[in-house]
Amino acid sequence: MxxxxxxxxxxxxxxxxxxxxxxxxxxxxxxxxxxxxxxxYFFRVSGILLLVFALTHLVVMHLINNVEVINYDFVRQRWASPLWRTFDLLLLFLALTHGMNGVRTLIYDYVQSKGWRVFNISVLYIVGIFFLLIGAQVIITFNPNLPSLPAK
Amino acid sequence: MYRGQSGMWLWVFHRLTGVGILAFLFLHVADTYLVGLGPEYYNELVFLYKLWVFRLAEWLLVGAVLYHAINGIRVVLMDFWESGVERHTQLVFGTLGLFLLLWLPAGIFMLKDVKWFA
Structure with a gap:
């Protein structure tokens, strides 16, 4: 580093x-x-929290369940519970910020020119905040009781 | 002392798996966003994930997360545990051992029903 x-x-x-x-x-x-x-410190604290959140996510979504059973109804039932929504929101926040902090470290390690650094860091923050917002939006605003949209 | 030795390679893989997981996280946020648009959109996309190529990629992703998690524990031990640096070699073998012990059985479990090359 x-x-x-x-x-x-x-x-x-x-x-x-x-x-x-x-x-x-x-x-x-x-x-x-x-x-x-x-x-x-944030790397280590978020990393330890992610041990709980990401590994639980892996076990529940990839071992107990798997992509064969995951579909819209599966997610709808899952997000009917505020606990899973909170869990997913925390996982999203921790994983993205931990990953963003990682890329920030990579940029400082590998990008030497000041101009490119500023550019890369700016792109990083914009992309990171954008994904954080759209991810949080769908978790928070999803309504499990609404009938689905009419088919295309 | 460090360059070219086990610690460096674990560090290289920590970075590679970290970037890989983040790349998938972006894709995963995007696909989950479709849940908000309705079942037609979401179900059409998750159908992709059921293909054998993606099932294999899913197992690789689980491997990346497991490696990153276990090696992350090693890094924290190196940073905070007084004897961490002294026990470097044991921690390296512990990291790799625990990783393989979890990842390989997970592979048997995750890939047993995959219809290969279908």
Missing amino acids: AIQTPERPKTALKEPTKRSRWTRTGARPRPTNAFELYSW
Whole structure:
């Protein structure tokens, strides 16, 4: 990562052991810039939450059920429950923001020119917010009791 | 110490799977958006996902998510657990072992009814 990593203070140094292979410190260094440190924490916190949300989603939608049974009626029954809607909304938010933060890191790592960086970051935010909005819109406004639209 | 060794390759795959999952997430938000338009639109599209190519892709996607999740746990352990760096090798084998232990049986379970090349 293109993040500056300072030396740890001497007091935090652990005695090196035979097995240590990376650094002589107990854990890896962290970003010092405030925003990058928040981003760093956000990655880990959202990641741990996604362990619960994304893995539950995988088990329910891809193991217990699968694409053979998923159709409009399946989703309608699922979204009749406010719990599943809240679950899906949280999953959408966490997955998109976690992924966006990832792409942001990639842009800073691989795009060196300032102009292209600004351009890529702008596209990232626009696309990310757009998908967050349309995803949230369908989860929130879907009405499971409405008769379906007339066939084309 | 790091370059060219196991940690680097796990990191490379973490990035690749991350980008792949995000790409699918965009597609998945778009297809779910069709639910709001009605069954004619949504059912016509999810029909695609029932093709064997997509069933295989679905298993690969589950693999990407599982890998990203388990390797993510390893990263958090490396960052917060005092002995994380010391136990690097065990964590690498643990990551790969747990991943294969979950992904391969999931494949048997997910792909057993697929009509190949149909």
